[in-house]
Amino acid sequence: MWTISEIFFLFLVSMLMINYLKVLWTSRNLPPGPFPLPLIGNLWGLKFQLHPETLAQFSRLHGRIYTVWLGGSPLVVLNGWRAVKDGIVSHSEELSGRPVASFLMDLMGGGGIVMSNGHVWKQQRRFGLMTLRNLGLGKRGLESRIQDEAQYMVESFRAQNGAPFDPFNIITACVGNVISAVVFGHRFSNDDVIYQELIKCNHCIVESLGSVWAKVYDAFPWPMKHLPGPHQSAFTNMAYLRQFIAKELRTHKESGSLEEPQDVIDYYLAQIEKSKAEADSTFDEQNLISMVTDLFGAGTETTATTLQWALLYMVAFPHIQQKVHEELDAVLDGSKLVCYEDRKRLPYTNAVIHEIQRYANIAAVGIPRTCVKEVNVYTYSLKKDTMVLANLDSVLFDPQCWKTPDQFNPNNFLDEKGNFLANEAFLPFSGGARACLGEQLARYELFIFFTTLLQSFEFHLPNGVAKVNTKYIYNLTLQPHPYQICAVAR
Structure with missing residues (x-):
């Protein structure tokens, strides 16, 4: 006679075997990849992270398109420019969904722009693009805000008097104030305690999203949602950000003018009123908070991280820094504020900035997408709801697309005559329908911040650091790992 515990154990083993057989059966219709283990899939082989080096190793073994299993969920990985282009560019609309069961989805709530789907995503993204244009993206208004923050950054660097310092906090505060002006309508003092907490929360969320715990959550969302662990701190930090934004929203309601909107919140509140009678409207206060969270989070972290890499590369490759200085001295008036339009007269500096983005490759593997309908990608038929990951690292280092893919070399963006040369494989902002909403703003910021700093300072390592x-x-x-540099006024 079997005991209850024996029956229960047999039931668990049977369910595990059934689930595993289901995984093997489903694998027949997916691109080949590493053999999945029961329950955990390929998480062990991935070391519980979607690390670009591990994905590159799998590509060498299994080809340009392969499948890895995150627990019981398959993820099709696209590698190299041809496969990525065929996926997220040529089939942009078909691969425009987001996974509905993931750590990022639960954290972000599925509203706003980054993690929304379908009609919500289309309406919110269209509004976001329109509002950024209305606020001056591509015009003098927003450019002047960036120039002002660049001057704040220069003053903060100059206050170090050439002594060694870590530029992280200064860079992050100034970059964060650009997007703060866009979404909140005002900047913060760099010493503001609340602002520092916002920056800290945002940074901690980014760290959580890249952690082992996040990938375990993706594989087993239901139990991880209820279990304690480091991943829960991300939800605490997100709650703080959303509470602050809700408070800003109330302030705008009390003192703002919907007839003369000044920032994203103003424009969104006006849109809520305007679309009240529309049955299919997705404009509400929760989506507003989600959109502002998206813009503030991504708009601070990505540009600030790229600028940190920029200064690190300038001390790592002093001959390149010298050539930038020479071009700036020859072309620009040292007393003139740098404008985005100046990039056309500064091909080498422009190439250096692009090479920083390519080589630093900060969004190495991007965010997974899902197929919103059945689609053929790179000779494989992918069913609706299949998760797809465009490995951007494999594109930015594709030897078929770059002169010296594994070396930091501005000539990757220059022709034989020294003119700037665009490259369609340059995808630091991803591509297709899910490309970064703030790409144009980031381009303005990177050029103006970098050029203003190089116009003002010579950067080198502290004495004794070789x-x-x-x-x-x-x-x-x-x-980058934390570092210190010296900024010597030119």
Whole structure:
């Protein structure tokens, strides 16, 4: 006679075997990949992270398109420019969904722009693009805000008097104030305690999203949602951000003018009123908070991280820094504020900035997408709801697309005559329908901040430091190890 515990054990083993057989059966219709283990799939082989180096190893074994299993969920990985282009560019609309069961989805709530789907995503994204244009993206208004923050950054660097310092906090505060002006309508003092907490929360969320715990959550969302662990701190930090934004929203309601909107919140509140009678409207206060969270989070972290890499590369490759200085001295008036339009007269500096983005590759693997309908990608038929990951690292280092893919070399963006040369494989902002909403703003910021700093300072290592650590820390974005530099006024 079997005991209850024996029956229960047999039931668990049977369910496990049934689930595993289901995984093997489903694998027949997916691109080949590493053999999945019961329950955990390929998480062990992935070391519980979607690390670009591990994905590159799998690509060498299994080809340009392969499948890995995150627990019981398959993820099709696209590698190299041809496969990625065929996926997220050529089939942009078909691969425009987001996974509905993931750590990022639960954290972000499925509203706003980054993690929404279908009609919500289309309406919110269209509004976001329109509002950024209305606020001056591509015009003098927003450019002047960036120039102002660039001057704040210069003053803060100059206050170090040439002594060694870590530029992280200064860069992050100034970059964060650009997007703060866009979404909140005002900047913060860099010493503001609340602002520092916002920056800290945002950074901690990014670190959580790249952690082992996040991938375990993706594989087993239901139990991880209820279990304690480091991943729960991300929800605490997100709650703080959303509470602050809700408070800003109330302030705008009390003192703002919907007839003369000044920022994203103003424009959104006006849109809520305007679309009240529309049955299919997705404009409400929860989506507003989600959109502002998206813009503030991504708009701060990505540009600030890229600028940190920029200064690190300038001390790592002093001959390149010298050539930038020479071009700036020859072309620009030292007393003139740098404008985005100046990039056309500064091909080498422009190439250096693009090479920083390519080589630093901060959004190495991007965010997974899902197929919103059945689609053929790179000779494989992918069913609706299949998760797809475009490995951007494999594109930005594709030897078929770059002169020297594994070396930091501005000539990757220059022709034989020294003119700037665009490259369609340059995808630091991803591509297709889910490309970064703030790409144009980021381009303005990177050019103006970088050029203003190089116009004002010569950067070098502190005395006694002979080696530059250009290896990255793996998070949702690839970040440099903490470092110190000296900024000597020119």
